[in-house]
Amino acid sequence: MKPFKIRNIEINPPMILSPMAGVTDYTFRRLIKRRGGVGLVVSEFISVEGLTRHNPKSKRQMNFAEEERPFAVQIFGGQPERMRLGAEMAEEVGADILDINCGCPAPKVVKHGGGSGLLRDLPRLEIILKEIKKTITIPLTLKMRVGFSDSTINAVEVAKMAEQCGVEHIQVHGRTKEQGYKGLANWDLIRAVKEAVAVPVSGNGDITTIEYGLQKWRESGVDGILIGRGAMQNPWIFRQFNDVLNGREPYQPDLTEKKAVLLEFFEMLREEMPEIVALGKMKQLAGQFTKGLVGGAQFRQTLYHSHSADEILDNITIYFETLQQRQTFGDGLTEADKDLEIASCDAFSEEETSCEIAANV
Numbered sequence: 001m002k003p004f005k006i007r008n009i010e011i012n013p014p015m016i017l018s019p020m021a022g023v024t025d026y027t028f029r030r031l032i033k034r035r036g037g038v039g040l041v042v043s044e045f046i047s048v049e050g051l052t053r054h055n056p057k058s059k060r061q062m063n064f065a066e067e068e069r070p071f072a073v074q075i076f077g078g079q080p081e082r083m084r085l086g087a088e089m090a091e092e093v094g095a096d097i098l099d100i101n102c103g104c105p106a107p108k109v110v111k112h113g114g115g116s117g118l119l120r121d122l123p124r125l126e127i128i129l130k131e132i133k134k135t136i137t138i139p140l141t142l143k144m145r146v147g148f149s150d151s152t153i154n155a156v157e158v159a160k161m162a163e164q165c166g167v168e169h170i171q172v173h174g175r176t177k178e179q180g181y182k183g184l185a186n187w188d189l190i191r192a193v194k195e196a197v198a199v200p201v202s203g204n205g206d207i208t209t210i211e212y213g214l215q216k217w218r219e220s221g222v223d224g225i226l227i228g229r230g231a232m233q234n235p236w237i238f239r240q241f242n243d244v245l246n247g248r249e250p251y252q253p254d255l256t257e258k259k260a261v262l263l264e265f266f267e268m269l270r271e272e273m274p275e276i277v278a279l280g281k282m283k284q285l286a287g288q289f290t291k292g293l294v295g296g297a298q299f300r301q302t303l304y305h306s307h308s309a310d311e312i313l314d315n316i317t318i319y320f321e322t323l324q325q326r327q328t329f330g331d332g333l334t335e336a337d338k339d340l341e342i343a344s345c346d347a348f349s350e351e352e353t354s355c356e357i358a359a360n361v
Contacts, residue, residue, distance in 0.1 A: 001245050003039070004200045004223040006169045007139045009070050009096055011039040011200075011224060013242045016171070018204055018228035019045055019074045019099070019143070023284070026063050027268045031261070032231050033068055037238030039224070041068050045101045045115075048077035048086030062093045072097035074143065076104060078113020080127045087132040087140075097169075098136055100129065102144040102158070105177040116177035119148045122161060129165035141169040143204075146189040149178040155189050156196045163197045170197065171226055174205040191220040202226055208233060210240055210250060232288035235261055259320040262289065266312060275309055282312055295319075295329030 003012035017024060017032055019042040029041045043061055050058030064071045073090035075098070077083050087098050102125065104115030111117070118125040133140055142162045147153035159170050172193050174185030185205020194201040202224035207213040213225055230237050240250035253261075265285060269278035286303045290296030302315045322329050 001217060006097060006141060006200060009139065011070070013037055013039045013238070013245065014202075014224040015238045015241055016040045016202060016224055016226045017042060017231055017238070018226035019043060019101075020228050021045055021104075023228075023232065025061070026065070027265065027272055027281070028285070029068055029071075030065060031265050031268065032235055032238065035235045035239050035261075037236075037240070037242035040070050040072060040097075042072045042074050042099060043095075045074045045076045045104060046086070048075050048079070048082040051075070051086045051089050052082045062090060062095070064093075064095070070096040072099045072141065074099040074101050076101035076109060076114045078117060078124065080124070080131050083128045084131045084135050087136050091136045091138050095138060097139050097141055098132065099141045099143055099171075100132070100167075102142055103173050103177075105145070105180050110177065116145050116148060119145065119154060119158060119177065120152070122154075122158065125158070126161055126165060129162060129167060133166040139168045140166060141171065142167045143171040143173070145173050145175055145177055146186060146193075147176045149176050152176075153189065155193050159193045159197050159201070163199050167199065169200045169202065171202045171204060171224075173226075174203065187216045187220050190216075190222060194221050194223075200224065204228070208237075210237070210244055213241060214244065229288060232285060233291045235289075255320055255324055258293070259316060262286070262316055263313070266309070266316075270309065279306070279309070279312065292334060294323060294327075294334055295332055296334065298330030 001014065003010050004014050005011065015038050017029065017038050021044050024042060024044050032038055033041060046058055046061045062073055073095040075083065075086045075090065077086065090098050101115055102118045106115065109115040109117065113121065113124065129140070144155065144158055146155040155172060162170060170193060172190045174187050174190050175183065187203060187205070190203040200223040203216060203220050203222040204226035207216065207225055207227045208230035217225055227237060236251055236253055243250045266278065266282050269281050283303055286300050290300045293299065299319045303312060306312045306315055319329060
């Protein structure tokens with residue numbers, strides 16, 4: 001388990017913040033990067049229909065800070081020419097890596113040929129990859145699922161074709177499109193991809209604890225690990241992984257630091273967007289972050305019913321002060337992993353939906 005390179009870009013530590021629509025934006029990526037231990041961050045998946053039709057939201061999604069490097073822009077779409085133009089735009093804004101989404105299972109993405117819909121149309125995917133490869137000079141990577149359905153598993157075939165097209169890093173989510181986010185990721189199929197190609201391969205799926213992540217890393221032999229939901233639950237998870245990889249005890253933040261991270265995130269949100277939007281983003285993170293905290297469910301409800309920044313701040317203060325003084329809060333219960341789920345690409349905006357539809361009428 002050591003650093004690897006995507007061409008000349010070192011991914012060190014070999015840990016990647018997995019792209020999540022509506023989550024891995026400019027603010028969240030910086031929050032995670034500042035906690036340490038992450039070797040690569042990736043944008044939300046960005047519609048090339050939105051980009052090439054000059055949708056302001058799509059363009060904003062490519063914004064990043066120098067502290068985020070190395071930084072990858074991930075794009076999705078089903079039209080080769082627009083994918084090529086979108087890739088050019090990502091390189092122009094200074095992205096270090098261009099990533100192709102070949103894994104999103106959202107119906108409104110798939111029905112227009114994007115995301116995991118490309119797993120059913122390998123000739124189209126091949127054209128897209130070759131066109132982009134001819135156009136950009138930065139490394140080209142691919143994020144994929146293991147197949148469209150259980151009866152059409154084609155991860156190895158897709159990976160070999162992508163490698164021949166010049167893709168320099170393959171990231172495999174161990175579920176099919178039809179699985180969505182249900183069941184467990186199949187890391188045996190991820191291992192099969194790793195064994196079939198020479199380029200670096202990273203694995204994705206269900207990594208919310210250090211122990212499980214290390215187990216799957218050893219079993220699959222992958223070069224890197226992607227973590228999505230686990231980073232929302234625990235912003236220090238990358239640092240903890242890196243500690244273990246370097247023979248150290250994993251870092252354990254105390255209550256003061258957990259409170260500080262929530263406040264830091266909210267402050268960054270308020271700097272970047274209107275208060276009403278910041279409130280929604282804060283509640284989204286709280287839905288995952290409060291997993292594992294005593295009385296987390298009740299704390300989350302107080303945040304969900306907060307209607308202003310002052311209310312949010314007051315409720316955070318009350319919760320953490322109560323925990324520190326009494327060692328408990330509300331019902332005193334701690335939720336299990338299964339109680340909280342997030343679908344990482346079902347939440348892309350209606351603006352982008354309309355752009356996709358417009359391109360296909």
